Amino acid sequence: MITLEDVARQAGVSLATASRVLNGSTRQVGASLRARVERAAAELGYRPNLAAQTLARGASNIIGIVVHDLTDPYFAALADGAMRVAADQGLLVMVGATHRDPEQEIAYVASLNAQRVRAVLLAGSRVDDPHVTGRLREELARYRASGGRVACVGQDLLDVDTVAPANRQGAADLARSLAGLGHTRFAVLAGPAGLLTAADRCAGFVDALASLGLPEPLVVHGAFDREGGYAAARQTGEATCVFAVNDVMAVGALASYRERGIGVPADVSVAGFDDITTLRDHVPALTTVRLPLADMGAKALTMALGGEEETRVERVVGEVVLRESVRRHG
Amino acid sequence: MITLEDVARQAGVSLATASRVLNGSTRQVGASLRARVERAAAELGYRPNLAAQTLARGASNIIGIVVHDLTDPYFAALADGAMRVAADQGLLVMVGATHRDPEQEIAYVASLNAQRVRAVLLAGSRVDDPHVTGRLREELARYRASGGRVACVGQDLLDVDTVAPANRQGAADLARSLAGLGHTRFAVLAGPAGLLTAADRCAGFVDALASLGLPEPLVVHGAFDREGGYAAARQTGEATCVFAVNDVMAVGALASYRERGIGVPADVSVAGFDDITTLRDHVPALTTVRLPLADMGAKALTMALGGEEETRVERVVGEVVLRESVRRHG
């Protein structure tokens, strides 16, 4: 391994000078020495040891992103947005996938702290478990105490910079749009009871229907993924309009109806939430609430990096997008 | 920041003892001292500085994955597979997205080298540019010279452990299946000319048709993504069967035909390649060649970590999956 010392020796200068030339320093170095060092570094193929730099500087140029599942397009989009701003700033990215295990999430924060990453981005819904949340907050506090920056995409529960999708409002807007189409008997594929994103969307939808004076919808719980939507769709009874709390579940529901010969939107209207890009070409095209996921990821990381003192919360409101999967009723 | 020295002082032991207790060492430490150290570490909330450990040990517990685009389900699946084996081994993961810029790929390898990562996984097709490939090989050689391990998913061009999808064979098998359905006039949505994955699949398809004595297909180049398929689909002329060199392009083509009122499979049959999971619910269901992407990612990382001396190449053959998007012709 070629070290800075090798370069300095080859160039016939001191370690300090070599360091100043090769890594951005405020100090000037004379043109001739500078050239010698640069040539030596190129000849030897010198690569700085980032671990040593991190140790000496006391800060790395890495950021960490923690997601639930990278193969879920929702998180992929979020991560992609964040990674673009990281790349712009010359930062490296560490990604951890928790597969929805909160313990894993805590463990990742600990690891990222140990790695002295510049910032960590928690993308993904909080769960409704005060004990777990408490431990996570503790770990985050430890990290922030040592100068780490944290941002979160999701519920504003951690006292950190947060990009918070307006889940309730988006679901409520959607409910009003669907009611405007004449539907009165609704069902909600509500996802797991403990997941706040799911719960908020469900609550927003239900409340909006109530305030319109419509009958209470049928709420079916299940997994937050395609299989969950697929399974839950068998229990939507007489509903003429079904709201799945995310697009992936909606696609599962669509598959279920298709297999059973139930027409969408002929027999039942279906809507989702998120507006996943990959699903843009689905047939029938999915009615949903659009969230600018890549922007949200980018925004969150920018906030974390931004060095503001007080924690800020940015609400992002989704936009209802009506497509073929719903139609007027009655 | 709490350092190991703080812990040692609080426990009233030496630095060496504290280190031996807290980080797996071969040396034994007496029960009472061990307990004192552990208690002190817990009380203080000690977190080891991984940069310092990496520097002292000369090796990190990080692996790097370089992909083209994380929002492309192909790469997400590959990365997910690899990340699972990393997590099993207690390794952290750094992910870089090049967005198909070969310079970025080289830059990432340099960064990962600087970070002294344990292994690098290059997921993503090589391009047909000897100059770029040469520079990448150079950078990889530098990395491997210092003990780094490398694996690649894609063409076996880098003299590293490789998981190589049998693109030619898969495309040829697909061609034979489609020809077996009675099609004779084919078109290939071939992707960019310089991308080897695209070129291999195209060539496999074309060669197989030739050896069956069928007329040469129409080859339309374009981008390797949804838009590329969408655009290229306008130029498939009289073909009754269209092969898109990946699923995402096939979906774009499907969208194009749908918009123009061209029935699939009624008027034209369409097939893709990869069998992306997210597209499983597409309508019409896509005929494709299934690649076990997560397994391939996992296998590649395992090979890299495996420490074999000679480089190994593992071919993965895809399986033709006939679905609704094609039908018998004539």
Place this chain on the structure above:
DNA sequence: GACAGACTGGAAATCGCTTTCCGGGAGGGG
């Protein structure tokens, strides 16, 4: 022509941890 002040180069301390090397005490065999 001399002196203050700005620059540039180098020696050495430092970052936090691992690990080699040493020394002292305990245990076992002759």
Place this chain on the structure above:
DNA sequence: CCCCTCCCGGAAAGCGATTTCCAGTCTGTC
């Protein structure tokens, strides 16, 4: 009873950079 080995704890030397402090050189001004 002594000696040799084995085991465990500590002191200290790195790992590869950064950065402070010091010294020597130039410039510019009075």
